[in-house]
Amino acid sequence: MKRIFQILISIFVLVWLNACHRKSEPAFTIGFSQCGMDDRWRVEMVESMNRELSFYPESSMILKDARWNNQTQINDIENFIAQKVDLIIVSPNESLILQPVIEKAFQQGIPVIVVDRRIYSSQFTAFVGASNYLVGKNAGEYANILLNGKGHILEIGFGPTSTPSIDRHAGFLHAINQHTGLHIDEYYNRNWSQEQWGAVLKDYLKKKPTSVDLIFLHNDRSANHCYKICKELGLEKKIKIIGVDGSVGEDLGLDLVQKGKINATILYPSGGEEAIQIAMKILKKQPYHKENELFSTVIDAKNVSIMLAQHQKIKEQQEDIKRQVTKIQDLTRIFSFQRNTLYLTLFFLLMVLSLGGVLFYLLREKQKSNLILEQQNHAILAQKNEIERISQLAKQATEDKLRFYSYISHEFRTPLSLILTPTEDILHRKSGDVKETRQAFQLIYKNANRLLRLVDQLLELRKVDAGKMELELQQRDLIAFVKEIVTDFNLKAKTQHIDLQFICPFKTLPFWFDAEKLDKVFFNIISNAFKYTPEGGSIHISLLKNIEKIEILISDNGIGMSKEEKDRAFDLFYRGNQNISLGTGLGLALSREFVCLHQGEIEVDSQKGKGTTFKIILPIINPSPNAEATEKVVEKPYLREVLEPKVVADTETLQLHDNTVVLIEDNQDLNLFLRKKLENSYNTVAVETAEKGWEEILKNIPDLIISDVMLPEMDGFSLTQKIKNDFRTSHIPVILLTAKGQMESQIEGTKAGADAYIAKPFNQQLLEEKIKGLLENRDRMRRRFSSEITNPSQIQKNERKFLVEFELLIEKNIKDSSLSVEKLSKELGMSRVQLFRKISALTNKNVTDYIADFKLLKAKALLKESDKTIAEIAYETGFNNPSYFTTFFKQKTHQTPSEWRNS
Template sequence: MKSTVSKALFIAFAAFVAISCSYQQEHQYRIVFLQCCHDEWRDVMNSEMKRELAFHPEINLEIVDSYSDTEKQVEQIRSLAKQKIDLLIITPNEAKPLTAAIEEIYKSGIPVIFVDRKTDSEHYSAYIGADNYELGKTAGKFIASQFRSGGSIIEIQLEMTSSPATERNRGFHDAIAAAPNLKIVEALETKNGLEDINTHIPRILNEHPETNIVFAHTDFLGVTAYKVAQKEGKVKNLFFVGIDAIPVTKGMQDVKNGVLNATLLYPTGGAEAIQTAVKILKKQPFKKENKLLTNVITSDNVDIMLSQIQKIKEQQVEIEREILKITQLNKTYSSQRNRLYFISALLTIVVILGAFLYFLLQEKQHSNKILEEQNLAILEQKNEIEKVSLLARKATEDKMRFYSYISHEFKTPLSLILTPTEDLLQRKNTDLKETHSTLQLIYKNANRLLRLVDQLLEMRKLDAGKMELERSQNDLVAFIKDIVGDFSVKAKQKHIDLQFISPFKELSFAFDTEKLDKVLFNIISNAFKFTPDGGLIHVSILKNTDKIEINIADNGIGMNAEEKAHAFDLFYRGNKNISLGTGLGLALSQEFVTLHGGEISINSEKNKGTTFKISLPIIETKQVLEEKSTAISYKTTYEFDDSEPLLIKNNSKHTFENTIILIEDNRDLNLFLNQKLEKQYNVVATENAEQGWQEILSYIPDIIICDVMLSGMDGFALTQKVKSDFRTSHIPVILLTAKSQIENQIEGTKAGADDYILKPFNQQLLEEKLKVLVENRDRMRRRFSNEVINPNQLQKGERRFLLEFEALIDKNIKDSTLSVEKLSQELGMSRVQLFRKISALTNKNVADYIAEYKLQKAKILLKEEEKNIAEIAYELGFSTPSYFTTFFKQKTNQTPTEWRNG
């Protein structure tokens, strides 16, 4: 018995020692990498391969160098074909001589991956490398961008038997061909290596002293050429560009040291080659063609690139350290496992002897308990992960559905903008009336898009929890009456009975004027959309002890039960397409009412009309404005979504793009001019300068025609008043007079008149002068539209106004609540007057002008690199850095970080 136990113990101990000392990771796959040659760029490639192999211990990689010997590489390939390898990675030294040998090994069943270079055959598994044609083309484009006035180029080529050399040469020549000011004075092929550069560069520089650019197919060739030119004393005026951008020691460091002016990043593809090899060996999907991206490295971005590469190296060291730890842990694990085997063997012997059975059972039960607890914890984690995954999937689906609806909302107005625009461009004969109607359609749909964007931004603020109420104590009756009054013209046009019914003359109430304005405007606007001509829309207000009710009722088409249930859903589509108002407007209105702590409900039946009821709780506030009239200063930027003409003073049946204020005290002449001009313009006619001035402030017209001899204020005084007021200084003035003396014309010119027409005058001459003034204003708009934000060499008048306006924006730019209303108040003009003034001068609305100013200032701050993105965002008045990033990307298609690093 003792002998048996001793033998069992000896065998178990021997097995333990053997297993404990036998830890070694077995390689499952053998990969051979045939390198064409040896240089620092390929050292980087080999380093990347080894780094990637750290994540794949099952792979054994053998790197074999051919030392630029094509015949030797052919022999190596044929030798490997006879051996047992799983995959071949190769950089062919030359294309044609290696084609047959590589086809043989590929057809034998061994996968082949080309790195950096190819052969003339299509028989290979995958290719990893930069697009050498695009590299050459990018180099040419970069040089063209740096030498717009012209340049002479020396191209230093690799030996043209390799695919990178031929492709880089072709891409470079294509790019230079597109730049007529650039020419290649000579192309030097380095068949004999550096000897060709040392021999021929001095000759070429002497023969072509006009040379100012050297483009080399590699950084090494470029640096060699630099040294030769330096010896010749001709390096000062030369611009050197290479390819490779080897980090630290070469390429990038040469740019940093000023040897090379620029280099193009030529990724090695080492890591990608190993990744592709792993996919091939493990039968996973892979791409055959893997083109690597490039980038131009100059002194502007080389420090950033070097620091990033240094950080990658540090991370690589950390990864290697962790891998070493993992290896040690694996060894420890193996050792512990072997000890466990030994203990198991010992326990088996003890079981045979029957001495330690009880303890073995206890240990086993304990192990099972631990495993059960671990399994339970793993199961709970799995359930949590599934829940999170389900929520993420649902959120993604909601986002995709929302984006889909938004896309549909954009398509209709975009179609109604693009199609009429194309029609206008293709017309040979222009009908003014038809053209104006078409432009109205385009303008209307552009405003639809603007309203949609505004509403999306409002929804985004609500979703982000950034929307806050700004309550103020105001007269609710006057507030609603003012809004209803805005629809009176439209009601008359459609013959709709529009009434505001209130048992109160005034009703003081604390609410956010801006948001409640949008709610009421949207609901009333929708009522007009769905109420036929001759219908009725009644707005009423009631007050209980604890709440106020606002009802908007119409006798329009109404809603069925399903439409009513989803009326406030974002982009709900029932049996017919939704409109903008019902897509976002009602959802936004509901959110604004909820912010007030109120409720909004619908009572509607099909073909019997609809009633919206808004219930708002009465909340006492101590902050009461001293002047109630100033509280209702916000007017919605929405416009009526219809095509009916505006009501003008001459009751014209047409609405034209340009408005003329006609001031003439002779009624016959006034009527005559009115009848003639109303065929092409919106004419507002008055008989005295005082009333004319009020109409000018009201309409902010495009042109003013004024008689000189008027009772009260004469034409000269009115002209001077128009030109001295910055609200109207941009408006051209034509003076009509019977005074033909030259001194009278001089007086009119001094007053600021743009033209002076003597009576009796030729009607055609007047119409032509009007046409020229309108065209000049349009040209000025386009010119100022291009010059805003940077109005150089400012002059008097309009440019001075723009300068003052920009100074006011800059003064308040940090204010996140900056609005058109605030700017107009500080300028001493109404919101409408400011809008028309800016639009007339720059062809932009005020919001776009402010946004453009912030964008340009953001670019200036980003260039300075003294502040981070968050600091810049708050300095520009954005509520959050994320909102600033979204705004900047919408305008430039780049994030602020990308723009700063670009």
């Protein structure tokens, strides 16, 4: 037994040692025939192949360098065929000479990948390389850019039978022939040394130092030598140089471009990695493409830094890959050792089967422990998720509160503007008008009360949240109570032509309720209905009762709500329509709380564009025995917004002043206040919506526009963009007034094209100075360009397009003697008045003078630059009579056309 055990141990040790020393033979052998290795570009090709091969440890590559000798390269490929390698990669020196041996390898069943240079046959497996034709074409197109479409070019190739030289010249010639101003004066292409072609180039430049504007060389090494020759002759700054390869290294493509020695190099990727990738697909019987064209591009001073940075990054990554491969190899050796050690361990484990039971027991215990740990992990994960959910809810609630208080701050700004601005105006008055001062104090008083109402609503909500709000129930006639509230809206309904009705089958209805709180509920909801119901609409309030409850329906046919707005209508921190007053959202939230205090419910049903219905359900409350059962009670005074008929701004303004201003402000008080202030100095057209404002802007073509940002439907930002994007109005300065004073809002207004951005509450004097300054700047620009109508580049950028289109239209119709303002305005899609005001605002000239001056400049150019007769020029510039043309010309220039031509 002991002898058998010793034999088994010896056998196992021998097997283990044999496994440790066994080396895996490569599954595939690749033969690579390189035409030459004396330049950095081909060295990079081999390096990239070796890097890619490191990912395929089952493969190896045999490299043969032909040293630019065709016969040597043929012999190398013959040797690969004889060795029966699995695949051959060939970078041919000369395609025609190498083609037969490549076809031989292919016919004997060996896959052949041709890289860099094509052969004139289809008997190869795959091609990998950049298009030399595209390289030449890119060089030609970039030469056109460097020379601005005009210049003389010298091209130097390095192999008349080499496919790269042939294709690069063809692509370069094709690109140059697209531009009539470019000429290739000489194309040298020979199998010559650097000294030979350098001597030819130096001799050529000495004979014709000023006739060469650009030299295109087929590789970067030659481009570097060309630069040295140009520098020696003092022509390095005059002659532009383009090379090919885009290699990285001292005095190679990217380094030459970065140092400014050459103007550009055309990237010509080596394709080493791609060749190995295709080779492995072929060997592993995977799908592949026969034609694999590599990307090529122009590298100049603009992108050379990026290319160098990318190359450096790739180089670092490649070094990291090398380190990782080395580490993997080390780990593989360790794994092999550990695997064999494991075999030995298992062998010995067979000898200690008695320990199996103990190990099984331990395994079972470990499984139980893992199960317990897994359950604990699940519990911890569930707790973590719940904490994250609660944290997210708390974060959202905090954000909602901050956003709400930010909105409330904005809501305070408009009434503050109507308090501070009139106050400042009174303080700066030198003499007091009693009537005007009283109106200002009324405006201040009204807006102070408005601020107080907002503060009271916030305090009431706080009381509700704290549970300190209590009902003061009194028995009253609910029908008379609701009817009184509806009656308060009659004047407003009549002014806005709204059908307001209160529908109820009962004459009286005694009910216990808190009058102050329900008054605010009904008033808020009916006020909202008026805000969002257009003129000519309808608002119906109906009251129904059964044994257990009372239902009040408030319906309108206004703009309605979207599903999201309806679902969150009573949410204190939600604001669906950014252009709606925040008093609305606050009022609805407070209304819901007051209804809930009455143990009732409030619901909303709405569809976008079809109207909204609020349903208030109040249960019939049995009061406590101590409650006062009387209808004649003294109400506690409380604030409620005073109803006023809608003020319709007067858009028909008498033209008493030089400048016209369109004012767009939806707050009636602020609209009226600003209009009165502006009417003293400007013709003022005041409206309340952006849509009406746009109509007035197109109608009047004003000199300046003042607009609020927070407007119903279209806001001030959108209106400003519309004004600046329409060529009829793009010249008009825009001032935005807003309660949004944050930097983000100011940036948004500036992006929209606003010329000034003033936050509420604002200083009236500041506003007036802004208006004055913008109008004076517009007038200075108009005077400045009044004599430069044919030079649109002098006009600010957003007006150039209009003037260019206008002058192109005149140019198109210049021969038409009947050319008129009406015809031009029709062609431009605008009215005669709009065209007149637009041209006058930009150039301080009327349209007729503009056309006349344009014809005069055209005539001057024809007199100087052509041999046409005076009569021909007269007809060509739209004059029916040459004698009238002569008279017109002399009036404008104090010279006859002949005298002008000869001067």
